[in-house]
Amino acid sequence: MTAAPILAPDAASPWRSPPFRQLMAGRTLISLGSAITPVAMALAVLRLGGSATDLGLVVAAYALLDVVTTLFAGVLGDRFSRTALMRGSAALACVSQAVVAVSLGTGVASVPMLAVMSALNGALAAIAGPSSRAVVPQTVPAAALPTAVSVLRLAQNTAMVLGFSLGGLLVSLFGPGWAIGVNAAVSAAAAVCFTVMTVAPLAAPAAGSLLGDLGAGAREVFRHTWLWVLIIQALVYHLVYGGVQGVVGPVMVTRIFGEAAWGWSLAALMVGFMAGGVVTLRYRPSRMLLSGTAFLALTACFPLAMALPVPLWVVLAGAFLHGFGLEIFSVNWDLAIQQNIAPDKLARVFAFDQVGSFVMRPLGLVLVGPVAERLGERHWLVVTAAVMAGSTALALLPPSVRGLRRQSPPATPTPSPSDPVAPPPSDPVTPPRPDRVPAAAGDQPAP
Template structure:
């Protein structure tokens, strides 16, 4: 039996759990490095003479492979050691990012090469993604789970604020290669943390085919109305917003306010995440998914402010409100899934959540550059804000049973 140091079952604090502390440290380190890379990669493509369309293709390569790999990663996360998958993915991601950093530092990089390595990193992120979320209930007792979800997200978001804030500075002083080298180092350190994270293994799964496992995960998703309704809403959100953050934002804000400004905008976004996380530590609404979904209306503020002829502080405010609204929703969303899905299906459900949410993001990333060039950058940003608002309001339109409380005391509605 694995030696797992957990706090007493009656406590609501996750801090006395040694596995939770290792998980928290590892995921926080990854959050720090992963915040630096998008800024460094965007500026690297631009430094190589790439256009908005080229940047969109590089980011889309990551997103496409991530989506393709995630469903199988969910099956792996319910069959094998989640800690082992996380550790292996971190080691390989360290090597992959080191190759990217070296190619940029030596002048050997090209836009196609960055696209290929972006796809590799997308696959590695997919392998660890479902497991890194599903392993949380194995590290803390049930009563500590709400606090653990909030603390984990708050810590990651804090690290990403630091990462986004440093990204522009690192690129400006040392170049994008050295900035991505920092990401490689954080993956190496996180692999050490995940190696030290000892968790109780799940029961050995029955021998089934991959397709049977995927079918069982899909049935679990469609058994909960609140689950598939909000996955569809997220699909629309990422289709429209992915290109705003991955393509138009860096191009437009950098052109108007300088390279450091985009790092500040992403830092403001993450400060919003932090404030939303602090709010979620203290604020637990009865109808947590309904309230969380209502907060998503704030996400339209970021593309809206970038579409208007406003000074940089207004854009930073829009980014902050975006992060705040998204984080209040995300904490309640993660908690609802953790509390209502059987442990042996958690990785698959998180995989379907991720795939359903992000499946259209590669298309949005690839098309944003050409469409924005055709209709105008500001017009497309206004359209993005309008669609994001409409999608959120439509998710709130079904009767309360569709976006229900999803709490153990009040089980989620399963009405079609």
């Protein structure tokens, strides 16, 4: 008699997979460096005599090229080797950041030059973005995917907290050039991680045009109601909240509680992210989007707390709840996409997710000043909280959002004592494999 199938003891652990460990190391390093550079770049612009407008242009150059490049990066990630795109992006980022570091160290840097290099770095970051998310299912068994998603996001958020702190410390001790030089070294280390990483191959897609592949990705997004509804919800979220975090929030909190209070607020936000990540390691709701989207409503707590006449600890609690709810949603959102989208379209769908989420953020940053001045800052914070909570409630209306279920991992049969036991296999060395192989009739993604 054979026992009922159960999960193998290590089936849900991603740690046994070398490609996952290499992916985690590389992505964590990239997150660390991406948090150091904005701090160093902002202070570099100001030290060169740049104005707030100049700084805005440098930041906008990065954001613009990041958004423009992301869609095409999604096509490339579904057409070519994802690991090759990731290592190429990290290696080129190392070179571009080294150029900036040397120019700042030798005194030849200028604000226009930093704007151009910022735009280049935005494009390089975008090239790897969709692939680094789409490659996750190729690094772990299906049973380990939920844990892998949670761990990757937890490591990323932790690295960003450290990076923001490290960026300011490096600039204050050694100058912005050295800080960006550290990011160049971090990018080089990430490139090494992606170089030694090998994953199971996917069948190469049939030849097609770039625009045709982009259109196929868009059709895949609109084929799933839950997908495009929540992308639109993210668009609304970033339209209204981007201006709160970038403009109105710092003004209000520093005016009432002092400059240090805004730093504490952002720290509480990041602690909320990390706490949410820890919770998702154990909390596995069957209706992942119903639960995740319900937690997303907590993001309204931060702007609402800033709008009310409350003590600082309430504002900090609101920031914590914002990060906590957003992280629980984000983990379930990433998992929903990875479990329900075909592997050969994953990078394009993640690209549309990223662009749909952030494309309206620059507009929100531009409009928030005049709108808040006309309505009053407190009133605009209340409006923002209401829009964030209301859009979340509306996103729960479609049945596909409420009903999408977490996929159960495949079961591994456990033999009974009466079953014959096969001799242990030898331990052959598996040669490195690319993550793309030529497509043929009947090809399926490799296990």
